[in-house]
Amino acid sequence: EAQVTQNPRYLITVTGKKLTVTCSQNMNHEYMSWYRQDPGLGLRQIYYSMNVEVTDKGDVPEGYKVSRKEKRNFPLILESPSPNQTSLYFCASSPTIRENTEAFFGQGTRLTVV
């Protein structure tokens, strides 16, 4: 089954403790991205990757890092989480950057930083 898988689904952590949210897709998609969703602010893009070893900032990249060492994986790294990064996070992928194609989203990771 074609899917985007995020882990963990829920995470509570303390300020400053490094964490990684994993994202994996099994569709051989080139394009992957991370969004966060906050009440009243909608979904905002954090980082995106057009292919292996190619990443770029989205609209709200501060406090986040990403890497794309393999095509299927696109982890989101919070080196020193802060309470303002408490949010619902979604990973998305799509087949290619040159065609109008649908995006596939993961089920989300609800992160709480205390």
Added chain:
Amino acid sequence: DAKTTQPTSMDCAEGRAANLPCNHSTISGNEYVYWYRQIHSQGPQYIIHGLKNNETNEMASLIITEDRKSSTLILPHATLRDTAVYYCIVRVKGRGGSARQLTFGSGTQLTVLP
């Protein structure tokens, strides 16, 4: 990308057609209309997209007016599981797989009533 305007909320009786409108009066000729939905806190789900012709798939139909300034998403036989926030998004043709960057507005909360 063009801005879209959607009603904040709508109700629909189960089994009836749900017609969700979207205004995109500033749409340009190279922009597609996409529809996604998000069932409570789950990852957004692609529904359909179109350029100027009406489109239909197994989930819904998309009717785009001749001047392309508005569109309507039609769920022909709404069920309780269709209760979700529906997002109308306009994206430039050829700017790639829509995971590149989707600008989600506030959307329409559709509630299907038993």
